[in-house]
Amino acid sequence: MLKEIAAELGSSGGTTVVLHGNADPDAVSSAFAVSRAFEDVVIAAPGGLDRAAKVLARQLDIDIAIESVPDSKRILVLDTSGPDQIPVELDYSNAIVVDHHAKNSQWDGCRLYYCDDSKASCAEIVYELLKVAGRVPDRDVALALMTGILTDTGHFKFARPGTMITFAELMQLHGIDMDEAMRLVYMEADPSEKISQLRGAQRLKYWKVGRRIVAISQGSAFEASVCKALVHLGADIAFVGSQRGETFRISARATSEMVREGVHLGKLLNGVGSETSNGGGGHPGAAGISGVGDVEAMLNISADNAAKMLRELESSGYR
Ligand SMILES: [Mn+2]
Secondary structure: OHHHHHHHHHOOOOEEEEEOOOEOHHHHHHHHHHHHHOOOEEEEOOOOEOHHHHHHHHHOOOOOEOOOOOOOOEEEEEOOOOHHHOOOOOOOOOOEEEEOOOOOHHHOOOOEEEEOOOOOOHHHHHHHHHHHOOOOOOHHHHHHHHHHHHHHOOOOOOOOHHHHHHHHHHHHHHOOOHHHHHHHHOOOOOHHHHHHHHHHHHOOEEEEEOOEEEEEEEEOOOHHHHHHHHHHHOOOEEEEEEEEOOEEEEEEEEOHHHHHOOOOHHHHHHHHHHHOOOEEEEOOOEEEEEEEOOHHHHHHHHHHHHHHHHHHHHHOOOO
């Protein structure tokens, strides 16, 4: 299907690449690669960029529309597990979707849906797409794709063999050193982020499930970063949520050991989402859910489901 997608993107008429809310370096670098490889491509991130993606976009001079989604002949959705991850209403019946999260039936209505959940990052799929289209990434694109891979694999913690091969090829292509890509994604937490982490620890609740620990907490910002802090403190699985008016947002993280033993937070939150008619999904070790509702109730449901998952895994002797 990548051949078909490449042919479509190479045909006349423009493309608007649309990215998920709080777009990360994987999403931005994938979009950037497409915009350099094909003609007449604009990038839209109607739900804004995360901090690392902002740094990447600034450093590599990547133009991204935030306020509105420019009209084009076709829409290409990248790195987005479901339509509910995009905070504007769009018509996807004619859209092409390329993703690496768990397959989502909500994309079934679009024109072309290519989902390869064996890939640790969308950047790896886009690199394949470029190869199929016979385009060689320039230096900036190679560097961007490297940062996408680095961030989505947690600096290779979740990398697969194919990830390493792709990354090595990208390094070799223009002689890019590892530290150059690392420097582009390394950011020291600013004081407000550190305070969020400390507050998250203050409001922490946890349960012991067998020999594992599930933790939840609430804050007003930096959910993903607070999650990571709680995992550092000793949680095997952490959920951190925030409430904004009627809506909530929850990030979830699990240790790579949990992932090895069969935990899949993306599937777990996808289940919680369909149970509560909200949108959830993501990777085995990093996932999220957002929608309308009470964050505390949603955190408890998520923790309950995680505990259930752990008990099932434990009774089957883990993987
Ligand atoms: Mn991704």
